[in-house]
Amino acid sequence: MAPWFLRGLRRGVVTTRYPARRDSSADDLPTPPRFRAGEMTHEIAERLAAVCPSQALRRDGGVLVYDVGACTACGRCEEAAPGVAAPGGQFELAVTRRADLVKRIPLRGEASS
């Protein structure tokens, strides 16, 4: 029998707090990547934008626009730029404003073309 059932009968409180403890499967979940800002050059940004299948990464002048909401955590960017992109480890990403999910990462150095 679930412990909250007895507790609920005893105290009259039907809901519990969340979470009781960190979930054991949390570390295994695929998560949107995070990027090493110091190594994000124009050339790498171009490569990442080209490899992203869900238009989550796109270059806008001197900025890499990263739409976390569009990311499917497929890992292609981590393969394309191993030192720069790595799993972010964050999956509880719900927001009440869509714009909160759009990140702008400034690029380093000069544009090559």
Added chain:
Amino acid sequence: MSTSNDAGDTARAADELRRRVARQFRRSLHIRTLDTGSCAACEQEIRLLTAPHYDLHRLGFFFTPAPRHADLLMVTGPAVRAMDVAARKTYDAIPDPKIVVATGACALGGVYQPDLFVHGAVDKVLPVDVWIPGCPPSPLALLHGLLVAVDRLAAKAAQLSFTVTGETR
């Protein structure tokens, strides 16, 4: 009086109203799901919420088969145009106040670009209150999204930069 101040006041009032509505739903909330062309991965994760491991009933959430009994509409998929009428009817059938949650990368506009068949994002069809990213969002991400929708947990993605500073690895 400048327009930017007006916009700020409106945004603040809208935020306050959202919180008041969310507080009404804190103890018990009924969810209706709507699939607008999803691949069913999101549905699979949503179904997992009722499993003993996640057990969303302990948090006061319940699924209902009828939109008229629902408080919250959970929308998955990229909003295919063939679902326009059904989506509108479902939304209209839910009594006010109601919350719309866009669930998964398709619903947020990630996977499909707008074309003759899809709108590409749910917020082009329905007024969305909470966005849950993920492909598919895990049950833990969905639980967090639902608790954000009823204002029991804070949304934290706005504070995350998704970058690591530092010159060397």
